[in-house]
Amino acid sequence: MKQLVCLLAFLLAIGTSQAQKKEVIYLKNGTVLKGQQIPVDDEKVVVRSGKDTWVFQTSEIDSVGTKFSSAILSGQKSYFIKTTGGLLIGSSSNDKSKPFSFDASFNLKVLPNWYAGVGTGVDFLEESYLPVFANLEYHFRESMFTPFVGVQAGYLFPLDDNIMVGSNYYYDIMPWSSSYYAAQMLDCQGGFMLSPSFGMVNQLNENLALMMSFGYRFHQVSFEGGKDEYKLEREYNRLTIRIGILFN
Incomplete structure (x- = not known):
């Protein structure tokens, strides 16, 4: 849980700094600028956005806000890049x-x-895996705050070479102690992954949002090998809590 709290604090710090750095300036000619406005006098305003600087008459400015309107957001959200981190919560009897x-x-x-x-990403279960997946999401509305539902489906590629059958990880499958079986090493083959979820997106500006989601994650992985040619299948059923950043 400490990992999740630290990640949440980090993401909130980034989001807050991004949200507070700039204002949204709406000009009467329809132009929308994101930047910092610096009044020069009663008639002129300097607007700085990145490396660009403009000088406007105050009469040219229609309004100034801290967030983009939903119309501006909906017009720009044709794609997004999402990075998330979280916990895969299982039984307390699991090794992890x-x-x-x-x-x-x-x-x-x-x-x-x-x-x-x-x-793609990485899952640190009893073994470590690299998931490669397809993602499908439905966002209920185009607004600053929107709920969403989604599902990921794909394949887990193992990052660990093998496991020992007689370890504590697999005691529930081979519930006996024997030096003969404890020496059996199996190659990790990977397997199927499915993860439905629901959550909320908070759009901070036109190209940055925070998200939080809850869901369920199913893994089915297999192991093969050993001198007795074992084939072992294992299923993981986990609840997920994730937080992340969306860029667009």
């Missing part, structure tokens, strides 16, 4: 009851409110 998980995905808008993409 709350292992850490990280992923990143690139997602495109395929229909109004629907996004599809692909991604």
Whole structure:
């Protein structure tokens, strides 16, 4: 849980700094600028945005805000890159009851409110895996705060070479102590992954958002090898808590 709290604090610090750095300046000619405004006098205002600097008459400015309107946001959210981290919460009897998980995905808008993409990451279960997955999400509305539902499906590629059958990890499958079986080493083959979830997105500005989600994660992985040619299958059923950043 400490890992999740530290990650949340880090993401909030980034989001807060990004949200507070700049204002949104709406000009009467329809132009929208993101930057810092510096009044010169009663008639002129300097606007700085990145490396660019503009000078406007105050009469040219329609309004100034701290967030983009939903119309501006909906017009720019044709894709997003999402990075998330979180915990895969299982039974306290597991060797790792709350292992850490990280992923990143690139997602495109395929229909109004629907996004599809692909991604990868790393899951630290009893073994470590690299998931490669397809991602599908439905965002209920185009606004600063929006709930969403999503699902990931893909394959887990093992990052560890092998495991020992007689270890504590697999005592529930081979519940006896024997030096003969304890010496059996199996190669990790990877397996299927499925993870439905729901959550909330908070759009901080036109290209940065924070998200938090809850869900369920299913893994089915297999192991093969050993001098007795074992084939072992193992299933993981975990609850997920994830937080992350969306860029677009």
